[in-house]
Amino acid sequence: MNKRAFLEGFLTASTVAFGGHFMWRRMTERGPAVVDRGQFGQLPVPDADGLESPLPGFEFSPIDIEPSLPAEGLPAPAPSLEAKSLQAESLQDESLQDESEIEIPQLSEQQVADYLMKIRNFDAVFASDLYLDPGYETLLLKTTQHLARVESYMGHGNFNLLSFDDMLQAGRNFSSIGEFQSDELNFLEEVFFANPSRYGFFGKKINADITDAIAVNEVAKIDNTGHFLFKGESLNLYSQIKRDVGDSVILTSGVRGVVKQIHLFLAKTVEAQGNLSRASRSLAPPGHSYHGIGDFDVGKIGLGARNFTADFSTTEEYRKISGLGYVDIRYPTDNLFGVRFEPWHIKMS
Ligand SMILES: [Zn+2]
Structure with missing residues (x-):
């Protein structure tokens, strides 16, 4: 198969191809357009209780896919954050020199302002957002549902570690999952190998191959969480945080293999009605998640899905963590x- 040709068809360069009604809405609204949910197929979307009541037939993972209310205009950027903070001088900051994944060239003031507007209003829809070609809508839904069947059958914990080859085998072995078809496999491969900088994600590739597997003997299951951490640095750091902050801190997502990340990203893309840019502002695309090599998420017990919103930064737990001095977060403001x-x-x- 000619991958390059396929990719050209896979990603559309603008929203024009996504459907006349989106264009119409854009032309009738001021500023960045916001589309309603439900236009992207008839798929149900998770509600605030999605954690406790997964939807029959289509199971969104409760982790990282927090409910997002239909936006009614853009929230104002935080007043303390000025676009200037990302201008040329800070791009040359020494602390960033080793971040080889950063590919943002010298930007104009307007480009910086546009960029910041997008990541501060990550769940809004922007005119420059890039969509999955609408011709792939059916395949997107079918493949995402198929992965949900794998997760449901294998269990959430095991699914975190599942390799692509394990996934194929599970499909062949268990009729309640069903064998993956060639159109689904081509689609998964194209999603994995597409260059996400085209739709606005600039992190580096973590997994070179879709078949990269997690070595089970290198991870430890964390009690009462359903998640795993790599033994050594990650496990030690988590244990230290628990010791210093207290037992109200809990692991909310640990090691994630390629298949888990693919499922999260596709489900997010469904939720975002095919908007790949919007999906990637909230979730690293497949193969680009640092959860594959040691990063992990923590939350406050009892905060539920709000642990994956900015609300977490208002908790006592976060305040303590940020004061420890030995903890960094991967995706700080701006x-x-x-x-x-x-x-x-x-x-x-
Ligand atoms: Zn994370």
């Missing part, structure tokens, strides 16, 4: 990855 502020995502060196 980061250069094209990703929203994620106060819960702990960075491993």
Whole structure:
């Protein structure tokens, strides 16, 4: 198969191709357009209780896919944050020199302002957002539902570690999952190998191959969480945080393999009605998640899905964590990855 030709068809260069009604809405609204949910197929979307009541037939993962209310205009950027903070001088900051993944060239003031507007309003829709070609809508839904069947059958914990080859085998072995078809496999491969900088994500590739597997003997299951951490640095850091902050801190997502990240990203893309840019402002595309090599998420017990919102940064737990001095977060405010502020995502060196 000619991958390059396929990719050209896979990603559309603008929203024009996504459907006349979107264009019409844009022309009748001022500023960045915001589309309603439900236009992207008839798929149900998770509600605030999605954690407790997964929707029959289509199971969104409760982790990282927090409910997002239909936006009614853009929230104002935080007043303390000025566009100037990302201008040329800070791009040359020494602390950023080793971040080889940063590919943002010298930007104009307007480009910086546009970029910051997007990651501060990550769940809004912008005219320059890039969409999955609408011709792939059916395949997107079918493949996402198929992955949900795998997760449901294998269990959430095991699914975190599942390799692509394990996924194929599970499909062949269990009729309630069903074998993956060639159109689905081509689609998964194209999603994995597409260059996400085209739709606005600038983090580096973590997994070179879609078949990269997690070595089970290198991870430890964390009690009462359903998640795993890599033994050594990650596990030690998590244990230290628990000791210093207290037992109200809990692991909310640990090691994630390629398949888990693919499922999260596709489900997010469904939720975003095919808007790949919007999806990637909240979730690293497949193969680009640092959860594959040691990063992990923490939350406050009892905060539920709000652990994956900026609300977490208002908790006593976050205040303590940020004061420890030995903890960094991967996606701070106004980061250069094209990703929203994620106060819960702990960075491993
Ligand atoms: Zn995370």
